Amino acid sequence: MKQILVTGGAGFIGSHLCSRLLKEGNDVICVDNLFTGSKRNIEKLLNNHHFEFLRHDVTKELLVEVDQIYNLACPASPVHYQYNPVKTMKTSVMGAINMLGLAKRVKARILQASTSEIYGNPNVHPQHEEYWGNVNPIGIRSCYDEGKRAAETLFFDYYRQNNVDIKIIRIFNTYGPNMSIDDGRVISNFIVQALKGEDITIYGNGTQTRSFCYVDDLVEGMIRMMNSQDGFTGPVNLGNPCEFTMLELAKKVISLTKSKSNIVYKPLPQDDPVMRKPVIEIAKKKLHWMPKIGLDEGLKKTIDYFETVVRNKEQ
């Protein structure tokens, strides 16, 4: 049994990670300021005496005795991370410094939830870990992209300077139950719109691509990375390489929900990446990991979840 800290543990991915770590017999401390996360995501865990929730902001120092730290605290949807961009940057940078300082002090291993966004609007396709990216440093997505890039830099500097035991994963678009209904990300938007019979909003002409990973697959990869040996630091891409256009996704959601929604086109947000698809050869080789759940299967599980959420909201 290990003592494990999960920052951002009440969020979408964090809540799945906490559940899985508890199931494996660990003690879990979940730290979250509930900006985009919610107590509802972890309510089933609150009675478990191996689980502890601390309402805390990672931009402030924290001292807890733990063996491992998963650093996930940071809003992930463009709508939420652009709401208070200065705070987003502080969360990534000061959060990384505080958690790395904690890891150094208590000699914990620390994993950073980095992102495919560090590749920006890529001019290499698909994206492999050696690619340095094409990021606008002064755009509306920069608070997130550059914050996450700075966090990766801090991780490697603490590793080289202080021998902190680091792991970095670059997560590609992930979806599943516990995404927030008003999160603004494409899968939650399309499913909720389809279930309510509202127009499905495609930004731009819908030819931009993303590659979607179901959350259970991602969590498996995260845990494998955290427990990997031989000083393997990453960065390692974690994502599902099956690539879809947003128009294909909209049609799939309409068909799976048997919705009568129409597709409408809205302006494309600034700096929206044109394409995104991970190369996962390093994850396959080093972690013996690859995603197992295809988009149709994952969407069905996610639709089931949102059906309940939408029904409860309507009552």
Ligand code: NAD
């Ligand atoms: P989320 O918004 O559901 O979760 C983020 C959590 O962090 C929330 O619970 C939020 O309340 C918490 N948080 C935000 N600022 C905080 C602060 N200052 N102090 C403490 N807690 C804070 O998003 P998610 O999709 O679960 O993403 C989790 C992590 O994975 C993020 O770091 C994100 O950048 C990364 N990631 C996610 C995706 C994806 O597709 N979901 C892709 C790439 C990277």
Ligand code: UDP
């Ligand atoms: N998108 C869309 N309609 C929506 C929400 C998003 O067409 O209602 C598009 C968005 O412009 C982007 C893609 O879907 O091209 C993925 O957006 P998301 O916010 O989920 O993630 P990210 O852009 O960070 O990959």
